[in-house]
Amino acid sequence: MAGEQNFFQARMRTPLVMQSFSLLLFIAVWEIIGRTGLLFPDLFPSIFEILQSLWTYISTPLMLPHIQASLYEIGGALVLASVLGIPLGILWAAGVLGSRSSNR
């Protein structure tokens, strides 16, 4: 609808620079802690190291079986839950299965 826009759409109009500011700040703080060895020097690897490792997962089939396994689980779970949940929900609400909690 023209003229009207809800909260989320209004947020989308904020410039990308402003939206990514908190992310950039987070990365900057991460790098500073990592480089200076301020606390737990082993637990803050450089962001480039992380991105390099990420790139190996994307570009090589190393992680493929694990991605497949996880996607199969999540997809299967969602399909199974929908196939069971939607009809059961309709029947429950219609009162076919007894215990109809009416708040009408």
Next chain:
Amino acid sequence: MILYAAVVPKIVIFPVFILFLGIGVHSKLAVGAIAAFFPIALLTIAGMRDIKKVYVDVARTMGATRLQLAVHVYLPAIAGQVFAGIRIGLGAAVTGALLAETKIAKAGLGFMIVEYYAQFRIADMYSLLLFILILAAVTNWMMKSLFARLSPASRANPDASVYF
């Protein structure tokens, strides 16, 4: 009555699924399915309850059969909430499946995170977390676009019926 079980953490049933389904992918699928079932069922019920009685009455007055009533009144009316339920269910399924993977598994992203943690490959662990984050966000965004296209209300008004 069963719906009161919605607050039970689904991971506690995981040992049962390991016994029946083994330590492969299917026991995690079951945990994810149970986790996703409750939001989907609950929002479907909520959608059914939110149907305006006027819609049903009007259709009945115009002589709609039970099948016509179901297809033309009930289904379009609950679609928005069912889609919202499936998207909340996606979050629950990801949580359930990956959490189960971190316990006992042979493969999977959650399994690899714990592997890297155990081997102290911290950079690899963080990158895998980042990878899951991106994967989940992209899946969620794709679902939103798909549902926005499918939803009957949004065909009339593009802003309606997609809740988040």
